[in-house]
Amino acid sequence: MAPLNIAIIVGSTRPGRNGTAVAAWVHEQASGREAATYEIIDLEDTGLPLLDEAIPALVGKYEQQHTKDWAATVARFDGFVFVTPEYNHSTSPALLNALDYVYAEWNNKAVGFVSYGTSYGVRAVEHLRGVAGELQMADIRNQVRFALPSDFPDRVFTPGPEHAEQAADLFDQLELWAGALRTVRS
Template identity: 55%
Template sequence: MTHIGIIIGSTRPGRNGEQVARWVLENAEQRADATFELVDLQDFPLPHLDEPMPPAMGQYQHDHTKAWAAKIASFDGFVMVTPEYNHSTSGVLKNAIDYLFAEWNNKAVGFVSYGGVGGARAVEHLRLIAGELKMADVRTSVSLSMFTEFRNFSEFVPSDFQVSTLSTLLDELVTWSGALAPLRDRQVAAQQA
């Protein structure tokens, strides 16, 4: 069965991303077409990229990189939950993405963002990054405004519209993840040869 990782893209104390990611998981777990798992970047304390070889080489030296690679390799697709910081995604999410290459390839990704303008600019940047990593980003994204979806900018209260949008995102994500499976299978076969 398709296995989707929901990545919490913030480690900031008092972050809103964890509540958002748990909401994604609660809604996703009502589906029967995939399994879903939270991936908290707090559980993978990656220093600034410190591998001597480029990630595309796949020659990881550090245990923290190997653990992160194994976790990401276990998924068929991802929902990245991202804040918007200074017109982009968080530094910790970008760093975690930059650590790997092949583990992201031929997998689908969807975005759930939050910020003053719903995190739209963070998603724009992540879509560019996804293309470079040979990921298929689904069209639908969930954009959560700090002004309308968060009480006092801290308590997440999603609207019914956002639940519907999330459902569409997950439909697309699961479908694309399945469609990309033959490419992932070929990639694994080539690495084992």
């Protein structure tokens, strides 16, 4: 079987964001895994405006070219790692917006979470689990959590050895579910 394709989605577009450093670390941790290839997708690069499709995504009739491009991007992956900050007990508006744009392209795919914030970003992940369920995604239990400011001393991302262990557990579980769901989609 061909290796799985997993996207690491940088879920923040905020100036001065920590998400790019966290996503780069996740990608580095995933390098060398045999069951899957991992690729970073930065929402800043997608050009998605605030949701501007007149027809709900559930219908699957996308009108805007940026939506069609985003749908094609999402469709080519078997699973996802959402790198999310926690803003006001939830995730970033940019990530929610990107999730809302398409529907069927998310279905029957696995998703894992890497979060950061003053409460380790766990409330953002809890919110995303409900969204993932509505998009018919299988959210895995294991996640990686970073605390602000302790894991970002002097605003420099500094993960510890426990984070590498958490990431390995996340990848193992994500790849297992993504592989199983690939058979469901076929």
